[in-house]
Amino acid sequence: SQTIHQWPATLVQPVGSPLSLECTVEGTSNPNLYWYRQAAGRGLQLLFYSVGIGQISSEVPQNLSASRPQDRQFILSSKKLLLSDSGFYLCAWSTQGGGTEAFFGQGTRLTVV
Amino acid sequence: GESVGLHLPTLSVQEGDNSIINCAYSNSASDYFIWYKQESGKGPQFIIDIRSNMDKRQGQRVTVLLNKTVKHLSLQIAATQPGDSAVYFCAENKSGSYIPTFGRGTSLIVHP
Numbered sequence: 001s002q003t004i005h006q007w008p009a010t011l012v013q014p015v016g017s018p019l020s021l022e023c024t025v026e027g028t029s030n031p032n033l034y035w036y037r038q039a040a041g042r043g044l045q046l047l048f049y050s051v052g053i054g055q056i057s058s059e060v061p062q063n064l065s066a067s068r069p070q071d072r073q074f075i076l077s078s079k080k081l082l083l084s085d086s087g088f089y090l091c092a093w094s095t096q097g098g099g100t101e102a103f104f105g106q107g108t109r110l111t112v113v
Numbered sequence: 114g115e116s117v118g119l120h121l122p123t124l125s126v127q128e129g130d131n132s133i134i135n136c137a138y139s140n141s142a143s144d145y146f147i148w149y150k151q152e153s154g155k156g157p158q159f160i161i162d163i164r165s166n167m168d169k170r171q172g173q174r175v176t177v178l179l180n181k182t183v184k185h186l187s188l189q190i191a192a193t194q195p196g197d198s199a200v201y202f203c204a205e206n207k208s209g210s211y212i213p214t215f216g217r218g219t220s221l222i223v224h225p
Binding site for chain 2: 041042043044046049051090092094097098100101103104105106107109
């Protein structure tokens with residue numbers, strides 16, 4: 001069966017520090033991968049998606065970047081965090097080809113102080 | 114989208130009542146619809162889905178209704194339990210599309 005792992009679960013980082021959140025998927029090949037952000041009590045904002053290794057599409061301009069160094073690994077990064085980067089970050093995957101449901105990780109609660 | 118920055122609407126029900134959560138979707142070309150449940154501090158989890166060639170689909174205690182004429186989707190939860198308390202999101206997608214569009218979300222609060 002397919003599983004998605006996202007870590008760390010919580011993170012407190014000072015303003016100006018770098019960020020690296022990692023997500024890996026098991027049990028499937030060539031998945032579509034997504035990074036979402038969710039502010040407290042709000043909806044899901046799509047940040048990045050990837051349909052293959054090295055292929056990254058950005059949905060919103062911001063202080064973050066994403067990379068897909070391996071088929072089932074998706075990394076969210078920042079060189080210098082801002083206070084406004086605080087939020088709940090969710091990684092998700094869906095089957096290649098689209099038009100299907102997305103499966104979410106357990107999320108990372110990031111607090112920038 | 115616009116829904117991202119808005120506070121979630123709330124539905125409060127008593128334990129044992131039936132709950133109905135509504136969602137309006139925007140793309141008339143969408144042909145696949147999903148409901149997710151998100152418990153506090155966790156990622157959304159798939160509940161039930163429906164394709165556009167159907168107007169009703171039932172699961173265990175949940176039913177999804179699709180009205181393509183008015184682009185409306187609803188989730189009915191029978192005999193709501195405290196464990197059903199969560200935020201519920203609808204999502205629409207289209208065959209071949211990589212990006213589902215999520216609705217605003219509704220916070221369901223079940224009072225014992």
